[in-house]
Amino acid sequence: MSEVLLTIIPVFLSIILHEIAHGYAALKFGDDTAARCGRLSFNPLNHVDWFGTVFMPLALWWSQTPFLFGWAKPVPVNFNCLRNKKRDTVIVASAGILVNAVLAAAAIFLILNLQPEFDTPLQIFLSNLLSINLALIFLNILPIPPLDGSKIFFGWIDKTWARKYVQAERQGMAALIVLVAFVPVVERMFGLSSFEMFDPLGWYMYKMFELFLGLFQ
Numbered sequence: 001m002s003e004v005l006l007t008i009i010p011v012f013l014s015i016i017l018h019e020i021a022h023g024y025a026a027l028k029f030g031d032d033t034a035a036r037c038g039r040l041s042f043n044p045l046n047h048v049d050w051f052g053t054v055f056m057p058l059a060l061w062w063s064q065t066p067f068l069f070g071w072a073k074p075v076p077v078n079f080n081c082l083r084n085k086k087r088d089t090v091i092v093a094s095a096g097i098l099v100n101a102v103l104a105a106a107a108i109f110l111i112l113n114l115q116p117e118f119d120t121p122l123q124i125f126l127s128n129l130l131s132i133n134l135a136l137i138f139l140n141i142l143p144i145p146p147l148d149g150s151k152i153f154f155g156w157i158d159k160t161w162a163r164k165y166v167q168a169e170r171q172g173m174a175a176l177i178v179l180v181a182f183v184p185v186v187e188r189m190f191g192l193s194s195f196e197m198f199d200p201l202g203w204y205m206y207k208m209f210e211l212f213l214g215l216f217q
Helices: 002-028 050-062 085-114 121-140 148-155 160-166 169-190 200-214
Strands: none
Touching: 002 050, 002 085, 002 121, 050 169, 085 121, 085 148, 121 200, 148 160, 169 200
């Protein structure tokens, strides 16, 4: 039970603060939609998506995937209300990633300075906090809707094709669920290990983590 809590708590913290950051950034630049909907609250119950915030991380943890992933209920943002739509769209879309970067940096700082013993609750918590926020960063920079990268790269473009692409959230989410959750479970069931052939997203995440960890060697 304690191991589950040491996984779920940093997941909740990371993805909820990610969403709140979008709402506060939108408010700063002219859109109060999230504030009017009560989504700037730090009460986790206001943000929990039972599938994305609870079931998905637990399923990934159970399937022993190399990284955890999840999402909260998206904070509503009306990008048309932003004062400078092109500039502010990029800033608002980047706000969640920035918060995840701060949390990852905090985890690294505490690990390096506290040097917790291996397999202790503090070490597990900080390691989970670091890996979850890195995973959220690496995933959200991808230009796939509904990930933040789709809005960062295309959301500011005032073209029909760009709007249609960014708004293709259902299709993008379906593809992500298959790649993030279904493929690793199939790999585990059949003993597959070829990331390149069967799991392109897993291969991408593996390489990103490898590149990041290489900076500390």
